[in-house]
Amino acid sequence: MVKNRFFFNFADENIINEYAKRVNDEYKSGEIGYYHLPNLAKAMSAEILEYEKSLDEIKSVVLVGIGGSSLGVKALKQMLSDKPHKRELFFLDNVDESSFKSVINSVNFSQTLFIISSKSGTTIETISIFKCLLSLYKPKDLSKNFLIITDPATPLEAYAKENGVKFFNIPKNVGGRFSVLSAIGLVPLALCGYDILALLEGASSAKKHYIDENKKEIIAKAYHYATHRSADINVIFSYCDRLASFNEWYVQLWAESLGKKRGYKRIGRTPIGLIGSRDQHSFLQLIMDGVKDKTITFIKITGQNEIKIPNLSIKGLQSCDFVNSLGLNELLNHQCDATAMALVQEGLSVDVIEISQLDEFSAGYLIYYYELLTSAVGIMLGINTYDQPGVEIGKRILKTMLLK
Amino acid sequence: MVKNRFFFNFADENIINEYAKRVNDEYKSGEIGYYHLPNLAKAMSAEILEYEKSLDEIKSVVLVGIGGSSLGVKALKQMLSDKPHKRELFFLDNVDESSFKSVINSVNFSQTLFIISSKSGTTIETISIFKCLLSLYKPKDLSKNFLIITDPATPLEAYAKENGVKFFNIPKNVGGRFSVLSAIGLVPLALCGYDILALLEGASSAKKHYIDENKKEIIAKAYHYATHRSADINVIFSYCDRLASFNEWYVQLWAESLGKKRGYKRIGRTPIGLIGSRDQHSFLQLIMDGVKDKTITFIKITGQNEIKIPNLSIKGLQSCDFVNSLGLNELLNHQCDATAMALVQEGLSVDVIEISQLDEFSAGYLIYYYELLTSAVGIMLGINTYDQPGVEIGKRILKTMLLK
Structure with a gap:
């Protein structure tokens, strides 16, 4: 019900196994709740x-x-x-x-x-x-x-x-x-x-796949992000209006976890959330023709197909008839596939997450999936994924400004 | 009513004048509507x-x-x-x-x-x-x-x-x-x-300042963005919930205009829109401690101050009393100033746009301001700001997929 397809190569299995072990150690330590x-x-x-x-x-x-x-x-x-x-x-x-x-x-x-x-x-x-x-x-x-x-x-x-x-x-x-x-x-x-029990069940299912059963996709994807340094902007392109706030949740998770100083060195991965097909008419041009500094994860929902585009031909607008009789969401998903293919052809790192139905179970799965991915990238970057020292300075300045 | 303060140095006046002339030439040509x-x-x-x-x-x-x-x-x-x-x-x-x-x-x-x-x-x-x-x-x-x-x-x-x-x-x-x-x-x-007449009047006012009267701030800001190549992510940090969709408009304007191929070279500036103070608890950590690849424009609204934080001390929470009696929006604006100051101290490129009231006039002004800024950066990058060739490929693939 949640599938992930990848259009870039995974690293050597030994490396992935090594990092899978380190994520598992962090899990088993019990320190990260x-x-x-x-x-x-x-x-x-x-x-x-x-x-x-x-x-x-x-x-x-x-x-x-x-x-x-x-x-x-x-x-x-x-x-x-x-x-x-x-x-x-x-x-x-x-x-x-x-x-x-x-x-x-x-x-x-x-x-x-x-x-x-x-x-x-x-x-x-x-x-x-x-x-x-x-x-x-x-x-x-x-x-x-x-x-x-x-x-x-x-x-x-x-x-x-x-x-x-x-x-x-x-x-x-x-x-x-x-x-x-x-x-x-x-x-x-x-x-x-x-239904919060179904939500937790979805998260449990992700945990089962990636921790208990040791499926390596998340680790391999994390390793790609951690090492593909020329592409340090990580885009989620969600083809569903209901994922707009999920995108914002991801932005916080990613930015605040992975933007850190390691000694004197500044480390960071910049998250961006887009909505398709809407943002094909906005941000896509920059991904296609701009500097190749982005990876793109497409998310699409496949199991919704109630409203059809009628088989109607409008005089002068026959060039739009090739989508007639498709469901609105079928069109959306075809647009997602076409855009993914165009970006793969440009040599960008693309993967596609396919969800059959957006419900409590799949939402819980997706949340846990992204939390694990964030932890894995953090371990690979050698930073503390779980603190946020940088935001304290602004708070201190605010206090100083107002107490004087 | 719309003020812009800068916390980075402007380039030499001759360079700015040269580019001001080129923007003016594009304006006078009548080709760009x-x-x-x-x-x-x-x-x-x-x-x-x-x-x-x-x-x-x-x-x-x-x-x-x-x-x-x-x-x-x-x-x-x-x-x-x-x-x-x-x-x-x-x-x-x-x-x-x-x-x-x-x-x-x-x-x-x-x-x-x-x-x-x-x-x-x-x-x-x-x-x-x-x-x-x-x-x-x-x-x-x-x-x-x-x-x-x-x-x-x-x-x-x-x-x-x-x-x-x-x-x-x-x-x-x-x-x-x-x-x-x-x-x-x-x-x-x-x-x-x-009131669309007030909207157009606001835009006229921006045009008067920056085109007719030749005020150089926008050109100087554009030049900083075009040449400050290590910081090619341009953040707008709006301290007002009502600017969330303005941020999205900016993202389209910036990304689709400035992400282009120039011959074989890929050129791009990546836009990001944030909302304060909310995103102080999200993206800010990455700006503060992550790679210094971002410029930040703060937008704040100063003339709204109806609801006050009551002068109330809650037992155990006295550490929060230093904002008592401030307006909610006063607190928001102080947070904006404190965050801007923290980023200036980190050596990041910061400017602040101050709007006294969010109405048709100031909205029109801000829209025209950002359109001009985009044109100016486009001229300096030597690209065609006004086309979007990259989005056609996905459309062609869609058609091919569905017609076969």
Whole structure:
């Protein structure tokens, strides 16, 4: 149901095996939490689903969180937007006044659950929006309309305990951008009626293929990216509108994990997310004729084919009749194949991920696949994939600017 | 109302003057149409506004168009989303079945105007969606619910004439990605009640500054981008959610204009659009610590400050109190300044565009500013900024695949 075809050569098997072992060692060390979420999070799912039963009066859920606390959830919400859902999910993921007003005007406080989601518990944007909500609604009983997701033992957890607010924890060793399969993603998605067990099952299935059964594709692809230094821009070209937010999740995962200093040396791989066929009319020209500094992964969804282009010939426009009777999505997928072929002919590194149906299972698979790929590239580049030292400086400058 | 500050050095004045002259020559040649739209399009505006008066029964407008026919319109719709508007504007800009169904389910045919927008008149995606609409609604009288925007003398124009469908033309010498200030953008925006005269006035104002009065900032900035070859990724970091689609418009403009073959040599500048402060928690790490291959333009909106962070101290979270009493957007702008300063300290090329208010005037100014900048970089790189030969190959392969 998720297939991956490659149009570039893999490195020598010994090298791939060597790195597969190193990824496996990192997995087995237990230090990096996200690897283990597909199993670990199953226990928490029961608690979440039990809690959901208490929310009879709640019609909308607003997730207050930024970066790793919202990008993955947004991605999954959009990937699953064709599915029926129980409650509407909104996001407050920026300190932008217009967005704040727009979300507030879309919900009714007494029927809304606000999830305050912050791994550190002290994210300045999230806490500031939380304060705005407290000041706007002046709730007497916080427990009815608020829920907190945070690491164990943060100030935000202490606040939850003191105010009788329900909270869920993220394991300390699961990084923000790797956390969507923890409470960060599972809680809001389950409360809105998406099937989080199928999501975890999809991730489990990817884990089974690439860790337990030792399938080497991800390692080989990672090695290509880590060593193909003239092409240090890695494009995902998704032929499906519902993958736009997945692209943004990938951009965070890739950029923040793989842009690092190693001693005095600066290392980086630049992620770009495109949507087909739309961006054939935008970015494609640069990939085709510009500097060959990009790899391209196409993602297409094959199992949707309801709306057909009618067998209609418009006078003067007969040159467009060659796609008549195709499904809209069939046309989209043929465009994907044609573009991939054109790029292969130009000698670019191309691979194609084919998904039969965009549902919780395949979404979980794809998420785990990209997390593993990121870890593997990080190991090959010899960097710490899981920290983000570079973003602290801006925070310090902000504090200095405002405290003086 | 639109200010630009630079944190890198400009080249020698003689060089800048030389290139300013070449841009001016291109402008004066009259061959490149977009330069002249701020004046030219005023006459058409009267016709559009007159036509709008005939649309009493129309409640929604659906723009069917892809690439240059929709990206700029989407950008302006979002930039102006705080403004009151007369009709809702929807987009069918991809052959994606789910998106098609979602738009169709949001409108009532008899109260909807579908704009079929295609410069060439034969865009395969646009014509295919047009056919789906014809087959779905089987309209007896096309003139009531359809409108066409296309180049003069295309098959689509002929179709409009034969079926009594109102149409507007784009000047032949205005390229798709440079066309948002022509009928392509003006028609849908005017029909939805946005002030297209103020939009053109904003563009006129930019033209006055940079062409008529010969202000050199854009040329100097372009020269920096064209010659600073180690930094060939050009990032726009917009601190405002309403600029997300503007970022995408910029990505098309930049990528498709500046990614070209010059003889056997491949030339390119890679555009990236980010949203602050959100992407401080995503892409910023890569800019700070990764390879120094990026320039960064910050865009911030200064004149909005309604919602304040309350002067509230939460027990355990006092470390977040230093932003208390700031407006949400003040915090956003301080974050913008702090991040810009952090990047300047790392030795990256930074400039800041400050807009006092996001309205039709400033939107028009910003659009024209970026079009001029693109033209200037294209001249300096010695390429044809206005064609897109690379995207034809994929179209040919598609046809070959489907005709066999």
